[in-house]
Amino acid sequence: MTKHTDTIPETRRRMLGAGSLTISVVGAMCFCIILFWVVIALIGPWLAPYPIGKIVSMDVFTSPSRDYLLGTDYLGRDMMSRIILGARYTVGVSIAAAFIACTIGVALGMISAVLGGWFDTIVSRGIDALIAIPHLMFGLVIIAAIGSSLPVLVGTLAFLYFPGSFRIARALAVNINELDFVQVAKARGEGFFYTVREEILPNMIGPVLADFGLRFVFIVLLLSGLSFLGLGVQPPNADWGALVRENVSGLAYGAPAVIMPSLAIASLTISVNLAIDNLPRRLRDRLP
Amino acid sequence: MITRMILTRLGVAVLTLLIVSVVVFVATNMLPGDVAQIVLGQAATPEAVAGLRKAMHLDQPAVFRYIIWLGGMMTGNPGTSLVNDIPIVTLIGGRLHNTLLLAGVTAAFSVPIALALGITAAMWRNTLYDRLVSFATIAVVSVPEFMVATIAVLIFAVRLHWFPALSFANDVHSLGELLRVFAMPVISLSFVVSAQMIRMTRAALIDTLGQPFVEMATLKGAGRVRAVLTHALPNAIGPIVNAVALSLSYLLGGVIIVETIFNYPGIAKLMVDGVATRDMPLIQTCAMIFCLGYLALVTVADICAILANPRLRYK
Amino acid sequence: MKPDFDKILRPADTARIESAIRHGATRRELLGMLLAGGMGAAMAGTVLGSATKAYADTPKKGGSIRAAGYSSGTTDTLDPAKQSLSTDYVRCTSFYNGLTSLDDKLSPQMDLAESFDTKDSVTWTVKLRKGVTFHDGSTFGPDDVVYSLNRHKDPAVGSKAKSLADQIGEVKKSGDNEVTIVLTGPNADLPVILGTFHFLIVKAGTTDFTTANGTGAFKCKEFQPGVHSVAVRNENYWKGTGPYLDQVEFFAIADENARVNALLSGDVALIGSVNPRSTQLIKQAGSFDLLTTTAGNYTDLNMRLDTAPGSDPNFVEAIKLLLDREQIKTAIYRGYAEVANDQPVPPTNRFYNADLPQRPYDPDKAKSLLAKSSLAGTRIPVVASTAADQSIDMAVLLQQSAAQIGLDLDIQKVPADGYWSNYWLKAPICFGNINPRPTADILFSLLYTSNAPWNESHWKSERFDKILVEARKERDDAKRKEMYGELQKMAHEESGVAIPVFISNIDAHSSKLKGLKPMATGGMMGFAFSENVWLEG
Numbered sequence A: 001m002t003k004h005t006d007t008i009p010e011t012r013r014r015m016l017g018a019g020s021l022t023i024s025v026v027g028a029m030c031f032c033i034i035l036f037w038v039v040i041a042l043i044g045p046w047l048a049p050y051p052i053g054k055i056v057s058m059d060v061f062t063s064p065s066r067d068y069l070l071g072t073d074y075l076g077r078d079m080m081s082r083i084i085l086g087a088r089y090t091v092g093v094s095i096a097a098a099f100i101a102c103t104i105g106v107a108l109g110m111i112s113a114v115l116g117g118w119f120d121t122i123v124s125r126g127i128d129a130l131i132a133i134p135h136l137m138f139g140l141v142i143i144a145a146i147g148s149s150l151p152v153l154v155g156t157l158a159f160l161y162f163p164g165s166f167r168i169a170r171a172l173a174v175n176i177n178e179l180d181f182v183q184v185a186k187a188r189g190e191g192f193f194y195t196v197r198e199e200i201l202p203n204m205i206g207p208v209l210a211d212f213g214l215r216f217v218f219i220v221l222l223l224s225g226l227s228f229l230g231l232g233v234q235p236p237n238a239d240w241g242a243l244v245r246e247n248v249s250g251l252a253y254g255a256p257a258v259i260m261p262s263l264a265i266a267s268l269t270i271s272v273n274l275a276i277d278n279l280p281r282r283l284r285d286r287l288p
Numbered sequence B: 001m002i003t004r005m006i007l008t009r010l011g012v013a014v015l016t017l018l019i020v021s022v023v024v025f026v027a028t029n030m031l032p033g034d035v036a037q038i039v040l041g042q043a044a045t046p047e048a049v050a051g052l053r054k055a056m057h058l059d060q061p062a063v064f065r066y067i068i069w070l071g072g073m074m075t076g077n078p079g080t081s082l083v084n085d086i087p088i089v090t091l092i093g094g095r096l097h098n099t100l101l102l103a104g105v106t107a108a109f110s111v112p113i114a115l116a117l118g119i120t121a122a123m124w125r126n127t128l129y130d131r132l133v134s135f136a137t138i139a140v141v142s143v144p145e146f147m148v149a150t151i152a153v154l155i156f157a158v159r160l161h162w163f164p165a166l167s168f169a170n171d172v173h174s175l176g177e178l179l180r181v182f183a184m185p186v187i188s189l190s191f192v193v194s195a196q197m198i199r200m201t202r203a204a205l206i207d208t209l210g211q212p213f214v215e216m217a218t219l220k221g222a223g224r225v226r227a228v229l230t231h232a233l234p235n236a237i238g239p240i241v242n243a244v245a246l247s248l249s250y251l252l253g254g255v256i257i258v259e260t261i262f263n264y265p266g267i268a269k270l271m272v273d274g275v276a277t278r279d280m281p282l283i284q285t286c287a288m289i290f291c292l293g294y295l296a297l298v299t300v301a302d303i304c305a306i307l308a309n310p311r312l313r314y315k
Numbered sequence C: 001m002k003p004d005f006d007k008i009l010r011p012a013d014t015a016r017i018e019s020a021i022r023h024g025a026t027r028r029e030l031l032g033m034l035l036a037g038g039m040g041a042a043m044a045g046t047v048l049g050s051a052t053k054a055y056a057d058t059p060k061k062g063g064s065i066r067a068a069g070y071s072s073g074t075t076d077t078l079d080p081a082k083q084s085l086s087t088d089y090v091r092c093t094s095f096y097n098g099l100t101s102l103d104d105k106l107s108p109q110m111d112l113a114e115s116f117d118t119k120d121s122v123t124w125t126v127k128l129r130k131g132v133t134f135h136d137g138s139t140f141g142p143d144d145v146v147y148s149l150n151r152h153k154d155p156a157v158g159s160k161a162k163s164l165a166d167q168i169g170e171v172k173k174s175g176d177n178e179v180t181i182v183l184t185g186p187n188a189d190l191p192v193i194l195g196t197f198h199f200l201i202v203k204a205g206t207t208d209f210t211t212a213n214g215t216g217a218f219k220c221k222e223f224q225p226g227v228h229s230v231a232v233r234n235e236n237y238w239k240g241t242g243p244y245l246d247q248v249e250f251f252a253i254a255d256e257n258a259r260v261n262a263l264l265s266g267d268v269a270l271i272g273s274v275n276p277r278s279t280q281l282i283k284q285a286g287s288f289d290l291l292t293t294t295a296g297n298y299t300d301l302n303m304r305l306d307t308a309p310g311s312d313p314n315f316v317e318a319i320k321l322l323l324d325r326e327q328i329k330t331a332i333y334r335g336y337a338e339v340a341n342d343q344p345v346p347p348t349n350r351f352y353n354a355d356l357p358q359r360p361y362d363p364d365k366a367k368s369l370l371a372k373s374s375l376a377g378t379r380i381p382v383v384a385s386t387a388a389d390q391s392i393d394m395a396v397l398l399q400q401s402a403a404q405i406g407l408d409l410d411i412q413k414v415p416a417d418g419y420w421s422n423y424w425l426k427a428p429i430c431f432g433n434i435n436p437r438p439t440a441d442i443l444f445s446l447l448y449t450s451n452a453p454w455n456e457s458h459w460k461s462e463r464f465d466k467i468l469v470e471a472r473k474e475r476d477d478a479k480r481k482e483m484y485g486e487l488q489k490m491a492h493e494e495s496g497v498a499i500p501v502f503i504s505n506i507d508a509h510s511s512k513l514k515g516l517k518p519m520a521t522g523g524m525m526g527f528a529f530s531e532n533v534w535l536e537g
Helices: A010-017 A020-047 A077-114 A117-131 A135-145 A151-176 A178-185 A192-229 A240-246 A248-255 A258-279 A281-286 B003-028 B035-043 B044-056 B064-075 B088-123 B128-143 B144-158 B174-207 B213-218 B224-252 B254-262 B267-277 B278-310 C013-020 C029-034 C040-054 C086-095 C142-151 C256-265 C277-285 C311-323 C327-330 C365-372 C392-403 C440-447 C462-473 C475-496
Strands: C064-069 C100-102 C108-110 C114-119 C123-128 C169-174 C177-182 C216-223 C228-235 C247-252 C289-305 C337-339 C379-385 C406-415 C429-434 C501-510
Touching: A010 C311, A010 C379, A020 A077, A020 A258, A020 C123, A077 A151, A077 A192, A077 A240, A077 A258, A117 B003, A117 B278, A135 A151, A135 A192, A135 B003, A151 A192, A151 B224, A151 B278, A151 C392, A178 B224, A178 C108, A192 A240, A192 B128, A192 B174, A240 A258, A240 B003, A248 A258, A248 B088, A248 B144, A248 C256, A248 C277, A258 B128, A258 C142, A281 B035, A281 B064, A281 B267, B003 B064, B003 C379, B035 B044, B035 B267, B064 B278, B088 B128, B088 B278, B128 B174, B128 B254, B128 C114, B144 B174, B144 B254, B144 C114, B144 C256, B174 B213, B174 B254, B224 B278, B224 C108, B254 C256, B267 B278, C064 C086, C086 C228, C086 C327, C108 C114, C123 C142, C142 C177, C216 C327, C256 C277, C256 C501, C277 C289, C277 C501, C289 C311, C289 C392, C311 C337, C311 C365, C311 C392, C327 C337, C327 C392, C327 C501, C379 C392, C392 C406, C392 C429, C392 C475, C440 C475
Parallel strands: C064 C247, C379 C406, C379 C429
Antiparallel strands: C100 C108, C114 C123, C123 C177, C169 C177, C216 C228, C228 C247, C289 C429, C289 C501, C337 C501
16 A cells, blocks of 8 residues: 555545544553553562462452452452453463464465465465364373473464465455566565555555454454363463353353453453554555 | 356365365374273272284274274265264264254354344444443453353243243254243353354454445445445455455364353364363364364455455455 | 151052152142041141152152263263273263162262171171163173173273272182172272172173173163263162162263353253353352261372472472362362372271371471472472362462462463373373272272382382271271271371362252262262152142
């Protein structure tokens, strides 16, 4: 889009126009929420009122009180401390994994689309084969073969989600590759990487970012599944998804122990996605 | 061109399946413990394990057993389960039907709604409607699946008694019963699979709307609806159908949570059981089914993408 | 529940009145019947009052239920020898009978056997019940017993009871309705052992277990591993009483929430294994009851004595003192547990040693012990997994107690998948989960002797082994109690196994389902509810 932003036609401007002020308001709010969680993740250990594994109350699934602002969990531990200390896993691990997955997926997808031919076939079909391996089995094999640690967790999540990213990116790039300005650039004798970086990527960045946002959501959710297996986050620590899972029997009582971590997840994932939707057009174009 | 592609794909699909089966075979063997140990569980004394291994022919090399399985598969016989001696075909038969039924109903329900939401959100980009759709989509997909399903059961089965808490596939004899039994699983699954379709449809359409040729069309006076439907949509079909294919492929092997909570006997649970007991023929056959389903979906997606895009079609 | 007014009425009257009540006779009609029988009016009124009350609790025939257990998979089996999950026990107990069955005090009651006789606890003569038929119509006889017992010794069968069955030297037919069992060594508990789940009797020659051909109260109508089973009433059941239900459909719902919801929504009438945190919800709903069973299963902490850090006795004792058993009972089990004392014999067992002083929660003493052990300051891994019930929560509590005295425990959560073959008995410190066993002898010989297959802490004591063999021979119960008491003391003091609590199992059922009572053999009425329950109204 670099070459066309200056000449946005009237219709486009009208379509964008109506809410251009509120865009930044919603976007800014989302950024604030993300920033908030990132800060919590960084300084969590100094903020948490109680040790994460300590049973502070004989009552379980309690409502918020002065001592325990977000109530207590299924064992009587302070929910607020657990959410604060869980932030680093959900925020940190998920963003890292989503970033790695999308970078690899998009890069491979674009290269495959532009090169085409045998390279495309081999990479595409190879990745099809990867997708067919069940997540659960893959997680178990990783634990058995490599063991459990946070880097392994990030790597596993990225590995499980890059194939999806690849498919979407490739499909986008194939379409763009056929457009006139790309063909013109190629005819002009521009190099392969120039074409990919300057012509293809800027023109598919919208859907790619949307895909990143979604993949982030999926990774946040799968994270709890893998930590349930024992890959990565070790007790008494727990990521937010795991907090929801371990307290799910409080659902029937409407316990904050299950609702609060769900809200934390939702606030983060919604913010990431809406922030992407509301990125200023110009910024988006220059991102790569 | 399409015919050639389909033929190539078929050839490659066989190759892909072979690769998958090798990968799954290696993965199964990397998992600690074998079927004899797992089946005996806590009762696995060395002597008992050795005896059972012999009875299950596990004393033969793993590669040899794999080749036997592969040979059987070629002739259409996936073998028998190691843990219960029941033919794999019998074990899978009814469950595959259940899985396909649930996947079919979910797809029929969620795909049209998701596409409609995505397209309309793109048409009225940045309006309140668009924001609401985006917000709701992410909110819905951010809630863990087991929670959606559990909340649905708490409200509609426990409190209101509208639907049964469990989905007995044998109870389905009429359309009414089908709706009653499937309502909650289908809604829970739709929540999960729709997001990717809605978001990608919206994003791909908006991006295409910015392309010069669509801008030309709008300059020439095409209305918003027309610009989206006749100019942008065909060019955005590629990523959209891919998103649909990726989402739907989840319905084959990924529905373990919904199967567990609604006690619906499908193939995902069978695969999990297979992995848990290291039942090689069962794992392999399930993996083949998932892979085949996935390949079929992406191939259809690729064909749609080519058919929809004139430039690709005549290449 | 049997009406106790048989003494007042003649049997014929009882039957007539019972039948009349069942057919909905009014009080006036019943009074008329009694008066016609020559009874005074006042007396008749009293009798009738107790009669209707008793009959309200009297089993009713008919009806069908759906019941849900908690574990199921492709390993589901109708082969008694291979049973591994509660689901299998439920199915097999409804389709088969054993030579004996265990009552609520774990004493053997005669089922397919009429009597067990022995002089030396080695050679046993077992008289078999006559006139019992299998579901396929064939007659039950000695050959079936010989076949059923010998199967366990064949490794190819994959019997879970192989280590128990190996003490059976020979089983042979010694008459038309008699078998003789010769053991490899004396064991006074044989009738108890043969009353356990794996020793249910199958038809001689059976190798195909896709359906069940037993002598039990129900016939197998449908069975799909990992899906469900449908059991229908056996009209020719040799026990005159049950079953009361026409049909029982059984399956498992692995997710606890889903299980409770299925009960509350009325989809199933009985569910096994309820989380203590769900009990409040079930009670609030009103029309459901709980069935609590403390059978003696436990999750234990295993410290291997043959490797660091468990090789240091001070460390082992310190960890045992660091287990806050009351907290484990209240926080993890919400009170649905009994504090245990680092030995495996539960208070329900007749050989339980009540004089053994309870090991307290004593961080101070643990700290001073630890100071002697040179382990303070090192990071010690503790392996936990969802495979061992609640072990992760226990590990977290232990970690907290340990942190207070400066001991750094590193919890390593590992997959439930493959836990029993990869970590249990192998990791230096890990958790185990042991199901109840009917006798102290089985518990000790499985778990504590030097050559025990599951010697969880790799503890070796010649004196222990010797006393156990002697106790097995001993037929004087008072002496046995003394011996087993000593063994419990030794396990408590010397082994590396810490047993914090005995866990109570909680089942829940519709109030309309009657006849359930706790059994020491396990939850869901020792898994044998099908035969004993009936539907009210």
